[in-house]
Amino acid sequence: MTIAPAPRIAVIVVAAGSGTRLGQEAPKAFVGIDGHTILRHALRGVFEAPEAQIVVVAPSGREGEALTEAREAAGDRAGQVSVVTGGATRQQSVAAGLRELWPSVEVVLVHDAARALTPPDVFARVIDAVDRTGWGVVPGLPVVDTIKRVDGQQVVEAVDRSELTAAQTPQGFRRDVLETAYAVASEEFTDDAALVAAAGHRVAVVQGDALAFKITTPADLDRARHLAVPVPPVSHPGAGQANGQRVGVGTDVHAYGGDGALWLAGLEWPGERGLSGHSDGDAVAHAIVDALLSAAGLGDIGTHFGTSRPEFAGAHADAFLARTRQLLGEAGWVVANVAVQVQSNAPKLAPRRAEAEAVLSAALGGAPVSVAATTTDGLGFAGEGVGVQAFAVALIQAAR
Numbered sequence: 001m002t003i004a005p006a007p008r009i010a011v012i013v014v015a016a017g018s019g020t021r022l023g024q025e026a027p028k029a030f031v032g033i034d035g036h037t038i039l040r041h042a043l044r045g046v047f048e049a050p051e052a053q054i055v056v057v058a059p060s061g062r063e064g065e066a067l068t069e070a071r072e073a074a075g076d077r078a079g080q081v082s083v084v085t086g087g088a089t090r091q092q093s094v095a096a097g098l099r100e101l102w103p104s105v106e107v108v109l110v111h112d113a114a115r116a117l118t119p120p121d122v123f124a125r126v127i128d129a130v131d132r133t134g135w136g137v138v139p140g141l142p143v144v145d146t147i148k149r150v151d152g153q154q155v156v157e158a159v160d161r162s163e164l165t166a167a168q169t170p171q172g173f174r175r176d177v178l179e180t181a182y183a184v185a186s187e188e189f190t191d192d193a194a195l196v197a198a199a200g201h202r203v204a205v206v207q208g209d210a211l212a213f214k215i216t217t218p219a220d221l222d223r224a225r226h227l228a229v230p231v232p233p234v235s236h237p238g239a240g241q242a243n244g245q246r247v248g249v250g251t252d253v254h255a256y257g258g259d260g261a262l263w264l265a266g267l268e269w270p271g272e273r274g275l276s277g278h279s280d281g282d283a284v285a286h287a288i289v290d291a292l293l294s295a296a297g298l299g300d301i302g303t304h305f306g307t308s309r310p311e312f313a314g315a316h317a318d319a320f321l322a323r324t325r326q327l328l329g330e331a332g333w334v335v336a337n338v339a340v341q342v343q344s345n346a347p348k349l350a351p352r353r354a355e356a357e358a359v360l361s362a363a364l365g366g367a368p369v370s371v372a373a374t375t376t377d378g379l380g381f382a383g384e385g386v387g388v389q390a391f392a393v394a395l396i397q398a399a400r
């Protein structure tokens, strides 16, 4: 059995930021581009680059998800991957990654997961320049805007942009240079090149790439969604998604006995017995929520709408479905269609089927929803009129 040589190179992928400027609920690394996260796209480029130890620095509490993403990207190189917990600042996160390096590592690249579309040749250029010069190395792009120095709202002078470069990542360093620079750092820097230069080391610039832009704002995410190349399906059978689609399943049961009229399939049914529950008890809506979350791998209704969420107490289908659609959107998915069947003795759904389908579809941004109903011929709790159960299947597809 041949044992792979211990890697000379390491790439620290910093992915522990909160993504404040992106403004989404999930930490930025776990926001979806096309059904795959920003982190997964970043790791695609990292693993297409020259072979290295890969250290992913993840937000506290999200290490497991990061490891799953990293192992999926790594394929048969999963043994070269580790995940550590990041810190309050990017610099602290890099320091956490440095502590994870293997003894064999001589060259260290530090890369923003937020630069998710960085082509592998940028990594190669940075590594080559570190090897040739021994300096720190930054990929950069010419500045195309006129840059002005300001004092508040007042422009004080123009800056000669020919003397500037827009620094990107991965930034590369000899390991001893980076570690000694971090050991003496007494202030926060926005990138590692500045920290290394402050410690007295020289830094070179090599050609960056327009695709290595940092996903910082919602406009950057839109741009990435138009530019991203689909992540190839993982090698092991049954994993990944066929051409960017996934299916999910959901069920829900509610007993009669709730206050007020019945709410079911997004409609109010005056004169019918209400269903009990934290919300309005609409089993049809909740089964759809579970089917959508199941398809996207985002847990289930309890993950996002549990009784600890008072804003959903008494809430109706539209609130649940709109929020679920938003969660899928943040993860890079759009709803293709939903089918749901309810099993109950009442109400007679057929006369209002079209109305129910319209309400549910509207809450899902117009995605088709088909609603069916059946009795259980008197069998079980549904047949005995104790409660209602619903079964839903959802198809989602990667947002483009």
Ligand SMILES: Nc1ccn([C@@H]2O[C@H](COP(=O)(O)OP(=O)(O)OP(=O)(O)O)[C@@H](O)[C@H]2O)c(=O)n1
Binding pocket: 014, 015, 016, 017, 018, 019, 020, 021, 022, 028, 029, 057, 086, 087, 088, 089, 090, 091, 093, 094, 111, 112, 113, 114, 115, 214, 215, 216
């Ligand atoms: N404490 C931090 C802060 C940032 N980063 C990482 O550093 C890279 C560049 O940071 P930035 O784009 O600013 O990400 P965020 O800090 O998440 O964004 P924001 O400033 O909008 O919150 C990102 O890949 C981010 O995940 C990190 O690992 N740990």
Ligand SMILES: C[C@](O)(CO)[C@H](O)COP(=O)(O)O
Binding pocket: 090, 112, 166, 167, 168, 169, 190, 191, 192, 214
């Ligand atoms: C490291 C970096 O991407 C180089 O341009 C940039 O400094 C990160 O800045 P941020 O404010 O942490 O996004």
